């Protein structure tokens with residue numbers, strides 16, 4: 001059975017409540033932009049691509065089930081206002097802002113079309129939002145293909161072991177995944193020896209979500225603590241040498257600096273120290289050419305209680321009562337808690353940026369110029385797709 005974080009049909013949107021995984025698989029009904037905003041803010045749905053798609057579809061469901069106006073301009077204004085609100089739910093992942101910008105243009109164009117009315121503007125929006133769900137899966141399959149080819153070529157062929165951080169699979173996207181999509185493609189090609197995933201404190205995207213996906217797909221994998229990940233790169237023997245670390249992204253700046261889940265930067269430093277390839281996997285909708293470098297990326301800070309409370313009511317199969325959970329939290333009572341959700345990895349530590357159109361690598365200058373690379377692609381020049389520098 002395919003893992004679905006998002007279930008959509010015209011007029012109905014359900015999201016898999018990821019706060020309850022892996023213990024419970026429950027879908028929450030999303031009926032409006034407001035419902036969508038809260039689902040994203042609470043992290044019942046998360047992952048840069050999934051955030052954008054859920055936000056867009058939440059508004060689509062609201063438009064489908066609630067008549068707003070017969071006037072094209074009024075529906076256009078309503079949609080734009082709701083999109084501006086949805087973008088405030090989480091600031092770092094650019095996919096949501098990118099989607100909102102594209103959807104606004106579609107709606108403004110529809111409203112200016114001769115003979116348009118409220119219904120035609122609403123339909124133009126809903127059709128575009130629904131298309132995002134479909135396009136994301138095919139983008140991720142392209143990321144998987146190019147990423148697997150690149151890693152296999154860089155490793156000189158044979159089976160490779162790969163480490164990943166956080167969750168970038170079907171639970172972070174419309175399906176298949178980005179960095180986890182690369183692991184899925186390596187596995188499908190018969191090129192994966194072993195996958196390692198980090199637990200990814202404090203939300204535990206790795207131990208709760210990526211582990212869940214790897215077990216679901218029967219991919220040979222081992223869960224490790226965040227602090228152990230670096231030591232793994234020195235290990236020989238049963239783990240064999242890890243050929244690459246592949247991670248997702250929430251925002252890639254024009255120079256290749258990348259914001260991703262907290263803990264990514266230290267993995268990149270370790271990879272550089274041990275001569276292990278470090279790759280970012282993301283669709284082009286995660287590349288933000290307006291952000292010139294990582295210094296300009298806003299890093300979301302989440303509530304400290306996400307660090308000081310155990311997730312969910314169960315621990316090791318035993319129901320924890322609130323007193324026990326409170327005890328754990330008191331350990332942090334009174335102390336300051338800092339919980340940034342992301343960090344920024346400088347481009348100098350990144351060997352390649354895997355996208356659905358190929359792998360961007362640094363030029364002779366030793367740096368990425370994604371603006372030029374994307375312009376070249378638009379003129380028919382494909383990025384380096386296989387192999388090292």
Ligand SMILES: CSC[C@H]1O[C@H](OP(=O)(O)O)[C@H](O)[C@@H]1O
Nearest residue numbers: 046047048168172248249260261
């Ligand atoms: C393909 S998901 C990209 C990105 O999103 C995750 O963050 P969060 O779980 O807080 O939404 C993580 O940084 C992934 O790498």
